[in-house]
Amino acid sequence: MGKGGNLSEGVLKKIILSYTYVAIWIFLSFMVIIYNKYILDRKLYNWPYPISLTMIHMAFCSSLAFLLVRVFKAVDPVTMSWDLYLKSVVPIGLLYSLSLWLSNSAYIFLSVSFIQMLKALMPVAVYTIGVLLKKDAYKSETMTNMISISIGVGIAAYGEAKFDSWGVLLQLGAVVFEATRLVMIQILLTSKGITLNPITSLYYVAPCCLAFLFIPWIFVEFPILKENSSFHFDYVIFGSNSLCAFALNLAVFLLVGKTSALTMNVAGVVKDWLLIAFSWSVIKDTVTPINLFGYGLAFLGVGYYNHAKLKAMKAKEAQKTTQQADEEAGRLLAERDGEANGVGVGRKNESQN
Incomplete structure (x- = not known):
């Protein structure tokens, strides 16, 4: 009885911890998105320099990652x-630098709620690019699901009250670059047996991003910032914003490491609905019924996609378990046959003697 009680207590503790990891990730992701919107929006903090903001994030993350890896040996x-x-x-x-640059730029032109709706296209982009690069196999059922997600996002875009073509192009570009990055991680790193957690990822990738972003920054934003000599760098705002971005990377590591990437995908859907509600109720962004209908359709498609991935994952694990059981049974059978042959040879030798 006590043993069963301990088991139930352990399961309950695991469930509580999993929900805690999810809550931490949703909170930090929520904070980074709202904070970036606040800084970049011309009606709020009014600092519309997405390249500069991304460079500040990368410089901060590079420095902290270097300290954790090289100095503190964490x-x-x-x-x-x-x-x-x-x-x-x-x-x-x-x-990654292109994805961050374009996604941060989109906050200047689009509402938080509409950006989350456009981000529903991420599975579509990842699957399509995976098929084109021959990382994923083409399946008509999956592609039909991807088309349904795209139709849902298209309906949401049609119903957007403050539609901005340039902002949409920026966000769609960010989705494409991010999806390509995720596929390339599998091709260039994972296939070679190399896995990077968020700290080592920032240690290696963030300096690259900083270098790549420096090139457009020199031509696009530096001249404007140079003319605006009255601007005062707010260390509290940008320091806390960068700290949130770094903490979000750690939360990703915690969530995926303690649960799974699929859990993060499902939690991302919950986060998107919360952001849409926050954008409508607090920021006072206009969310139309057509917006919600379109995103609802896309949401169903994304939900089905996650369900299919979970089903495939369970089938793969079951197949692996069956294969291991068959191999173990074969090994035991071989050992038994070997022992039987050994006994038979021994008896034969005894009869000859």
Whole structure:
């Protein structure tokens, strides 16, 4: 009885911890999105320099990651040659810098709620790019689901009260670059047996992002900031904003490491609905019934996609377990046959003697 009680207590503790990890990730992700919107929006803090903001994040994250890896030895660096770094990490850093630049730029032109609706296209982009790069197999059922998600987002865009074509192009570009980055991580790193947690990822990738962002910054934002000499750098605002961005990376590591990437996908859907509600009720963004209908349709498609992934994952685990059981049974049978043959040979030798 006591043993059963301990088991139930352990399961309950695991469930509570899982929900805690999810809550921490949702809170920090929520904070970073709202904070970035606050800084970049011309009607709020009015600092519309997305490249500069992204560079501040990357400089801050690079510095903290360097301290954690090299000074405090909190995380061991991954063994990586310069050749691998240039061929694998640098392209990923380029894609990440473009994704962050465009996604932060979109906050200047679009509402928080509409950006979350457009982000529902991420599974579509990841699957399509995976098929094009021959990382995923084409399945008509999956593609039909991707089309339904796209139709839902299209309806949401049609019903957007403050539609901005440039903002939509920026966000769609960010989705494409981010999806390509995720696929390239599987091709360039995971396939080679290299896994990077958020700290080592920032240690290797953030300096690349900083270098790549510096090039457009020199031509696009530096001249404007130079003219605006009266601007005062607010260390509290940008320091706390960068700290939130770094903490979010740690929360991702905690959530995926203690639960699964699928859990984060499901939690992301919950976060999106919370952001839409917050955007409508607090920021007073206009959310139309057509918006909600379209996003609801996309939400169902994303939910089905996650369900299919979970089902495939369970089937794969069951197949692996069955294979291991068959291999173990074969090994035991071979050992038994070997022992039987040994006994038979021994008896034969005894009869000959």
